[in-house]
Amino acid sequence: MRIAVDAMGGDYAPGAVIEGTAQALRDFPDIEIVLVGHLEKISFYLEKYRISSHPRLRLVHAEDVIEMGEPSTVALRSKKKSSMTIAASLVSDGEADAIVSAGHTGAAVAATKVIVRTLPGVERPAIAAIMPAAEGKFILVDAGANTDCKALHLAQFAVMGEAYSHLVFGIEKPKIGLLSVGGEDMKGNELTKETFKILSKMPINFVGNVEGHDVFARTADVIVCDGFVGNVLLKASESLAMATVHWIKNVFKKNAVRKTGAMLARNAFRDLKAIGDFEEYGGAPLLGLNAICVIGHGASSHKAVRNAIRVAGEFVKFGLNDRIVNGITEAGIAIDKQHAENKTNL
Amino acid sequence: MRIAVDAMGGDYAPGAVIEGTAQALRDFPDIEIVLVGHLEKISFYLEKYRISSHPRLRLVHAEDVIEMGEPSTVALRSKKKSSMTIAASLVSDGEADAIVSAGHTGAAVAATKVIVRTLPGVERPAIAAIMPAAEGKFILVDAGANTDCKALHLAQFAVMGEAYSHLVFGIEKPKIGLLSVGGEDMKGNELTKETFKILSKMPINFVGNVEGHDVFARTADVIVCDGFVGNVLLKASESLAMATVHWIKNVFKKNAVRKTGAMLARNAFRDLKAIGDFEEYGGAPLLGLNAICVIGHGASSHKAVRNAIRVAGEFVKFGLNDRIVNGITEAGIAIDKQHAENKTNL
Numbered sequence: 001m002r003i004a005v006d007a008m009g010g011d012y013a014p015g016a017v018i019e020g021t022a023q024a025l026r027d028f029p030d031i032e033i034v035l036v037g038h039l040e041k042i043s044f045y046l047e048k049y050r051i052s053s054h055p056r057l058r059l060v061h062a063e064d065v066i067e068m069g070e071p072s073t074v075a076l077r078s079k080k081k082s083s084m085t086i087a088a089s090l091v092s093d094g095e096a097d098a099i100v101s102a103g104h105t106g107a108a109v110a111a112t113k114v115i116v117r118t119l120p121g122v123e124r125p126a127i128a129a130i131m132p133a134a135e136g137k138f139i140l141v142d143a144g145a146n147t148d149c150k151a152l153h154l155a156q157f158a159v160m161g162e163a164y165s166h167l168v169f170g171i172e173k174p175k176i177g178l179l180s181v182g183g184e185d186m187k188g189n190e191l192t193k194e195t196f197k198i199l200s201k202m203p204i205n206f207v208g209n210v211e212g213h214d215v216f217a218r219t220a221d222v223i224v225c226d227g228f229v230g231n232v233l234l235k236a237s238e239s240l241a242m243a244t245v246h247w248i249k250n251v252f253k254k255n256a257v258r259k260t261g262a263m264l265a266r267n268a269f270r271d272l273k274a275i276g277d278f279e280e281y282g283g284a285p286l287l288g289l290n291a292i293c294v295i296g297h298g299a300s301s302h303k304a305v306r307n308a309i310r311v312a313g314e315f316v317k318f319g320l321n322d323r324i325v326n327g328i329t330e331a332g333i334a335i336d337k338q339h340a341e342n343k344t345n346l
Numbered sequence: 347m348r349i350a351v352d353a354m355g356g357d358y359a360p361g362a363v364i365e366g367t368a369q370a371l372r373d374f375p376d377i378e379i380v381l382v383g384h385l386e387k388i389s390f391y392l393e394k395y396r397i398s399s400h401p402r403l404r405l406v407h408a409e410d411v412i413e414m415g416e417p418s419t420v421a422l423r424s425k426k427k428s429s430m431t432i433a434a435s436l437v438s439d440g441e442a443d444a445i446v447s448a449g450h451t452g453a454a455v456a457a458t459k460v461i462v463r464t465l466p467g468v469e470r471p472a473i474a475a476i477m478p479a480a481e482g483k484f485i486l487v488d489a490g491a492n493t494d495c496k497a498l499h500l501a502q503f504a505v506m507g508e509a510y511s512h513l514v515f516g517i518e519k520p521k522i523g524l525l526s527v528g529g530e531d532m533k534g535n536e537l538t539k540e541t542f543k544i545l546s547k548m549p550i551n552f553v554g555n556v557e558g559h560d561v562f563a564r565t566a567d568v569i570v571c572d573g574f575v576g577n578v579l580l581k582a583s584e585s586l587a588m589a590t591v592h593w594i595k596n597v598f599k600k601n602a603v604r605k606t607g608a609m610l611a612r613n614a615f616r617d618l619k620a621i622g623d624f625e626e627y628g629g630a631p632l633l634g635l636n637a638i639c640v641i642g643h644g645a646s647s648h649k650a651v652r653n654a655i656r657v658a659g660e661f662v663k664f665g666l667n668d669r670i671v672n673g674i675t676e677a678g679i680a681i682d683k684q685h686a687e688n689k690t691n692l
């Protein structure tokens with residue numbers, strides 16, 4: 001199994017990416033890595049983490065990198081030799097089975113869509129993000145790849161999330177919910193009402209609408225929505241978590257008694273922080289492509305990169321894409337790509 | 347100033363509503379209240395809170411009540427004598443200046459839209475919810491009245507939020523942000539991209555897109571979005587807050603040392619809880635109607651009802667609706683209602 005890793009993507013690249021790569025090489029002996037990046041810029045870290053001449057590491061030079069602020073379509077056109085596009089080309093040429101990048105999400109979506117292409121019958125790849133529930137966790141799909149969707153896209157996202165939940169988390173019949181504004185069938189916007197009808201007929205364990213109030217109560221293993229709503233939900237939840245940390249700090253430092261209490265219970269704060277620490281999951285896969293692609297958070301640490309490589313390897317091993325293709329065929333929701341519009345919204 | 351209060355709306359109605367009404371009568375001497383409800387069912391509470399023959403209280407009988415689970419349009423058709431519809435009629439007949447209800451939000455939106463009608467040039471009323479930021483608070487509009495919106499609707503919501511922020515919170519030039527998936531102009535879905543163009547030209551303090559990650563960082567005083575996204579954001583935030591309480595309880599009760607720490611700092615938890623306690627604000631106004639309408643949370647306590655009555659009074663006193671009409675005229679974003687569709691999405 002060979003995984004192409006974008007050495008230049010992410011806020012702490014290339015250092016954190018190469019440290020994570022070194023850990024993955026050490027911990028996962030069945031994984032080979034093709035590291036794509038600017039060779040001069042990464043050589044220091046290759047020496048530092050002692051993998052310059054690792055037998056399971058291959059290096060591929062990339063002249064450019066797509067910076068976080070750049071509009072993805074413009075960047076792709078002008079930077080054909082970016083680490084992201086070269087990693088995608090390696091996969092489409094059969095030289096790697098999967099891509100891992102903590103770089104520009106929009107560029108990763110656009111590059112893989114054009115270079116790697118989508119699975120048969122799939123029109124739009126979607127981001128599947130893992131989120132913490134009061135007890136356990138759930139998968140949110142699409143967490144931001146597609147800002148404007150049709151009902152059939154959401155139905156395909158349901159199959160992708162189902163495959164992920166089943167194969168990686170081992171849930172026999174994952175509960176699939178549709179994010180909406182009320183629990184009843186007839187509640188929602190035009191998109192969700194149409195999607196509801198399609199999901200109801202599919203051979204999946206569809207549990208109906210999940211309203212905002214139940215999102216973190218884990219009424220579903222997979223929550224399906226369009227990428228605009230999904231991105232707002234994912235990012236706003238992170239924003240609220242940060243605000244909560246700020247509030248907690250403020251209320252606990254108000255006087256000496258509270259400070260003493262906080263000190264006694266300091267391990268509780270550590271545990272609380274761990275609940276929101278999704279570095280263990282290593283990143284969000286971009287599902288629906290002809291190859292596995294895992295996108296790390298921009299602020300990915302070496303631990304997140306290591307785990308993203310692990311997750312990409314598991315996806316390849318478990319045959320995630322076969323299950324997605326079968327699921328879409330069985331549900332009769334394949335999209336004829338020749339006749340469908342194929343524009344990128346990122 | 348006369349306020350029609352729906353005695354039957356809310357999870358703790360009529361008890362909590364009548365207790366809150368009694369407190370409002372005591373605390374706000376310039377407010378008269380018309381209490382609408384089933385007279386037999388409320389008489390016990392009128393006696394209990396000693397307002398049966400209060401000089402500033404008038405009672406109006408309503409045979410029915412719209413229950414929380416009922417589809418709003420069906421309920422309105424079959425229950426013309428519900429407390430909500432009668433309260434709306436009192437306002438349209440000039441017998442009250444404002445409505446306060448903690449009942450069925452969808453029914454309140456539908457009833458007021460049909461009976462009270464929207465302000466000149468306004469097509470859709472919107473719910474303005476107050477949310478806590480890391481420091482301070484912000485207004486989210488639309489928080490759930492309209493599941494499918496056009497750009498011009500969102501532009502009108504911006505004016506409504508601006509008026510609310512300015513008049514009630516005293517912010518001179520409220521910062522208006524557009525909820526989207528990225529900070530840059532070109533990021534968003536079709537709706538937000540079109541809305542961005544309109545807001546940029548309006549005589550308001552438009553600060554651009556607010557992405558999910560910045561929602562609780564208070565980069566804007568008012569955040570504008572469609573009611574589907576707004577409802578998901580509002581409710582999912584409440585859901586995450588509940589999950590956080592659950593996590594906090596779990597981590598602090600793990601052992602005796604932590605329990606001691608938690609006991610020492612117990613007032614910190616109380617303060618933390620108060621940050622999320624928006625009963626002080628009393629409820630979310632439904633803006634854009636010919637009369638003030640304040641909708642309380644279904645679980646409104648007597649305190650929330652009292653404050654909703656206070657807020658409704660302030661809106662009337664401050665001339666909120668005049669500012670909205672002027673704002674819409676000045677921005678040139680009035681909608682010709684005769685030619686616009688006028689369907690309810692709730």
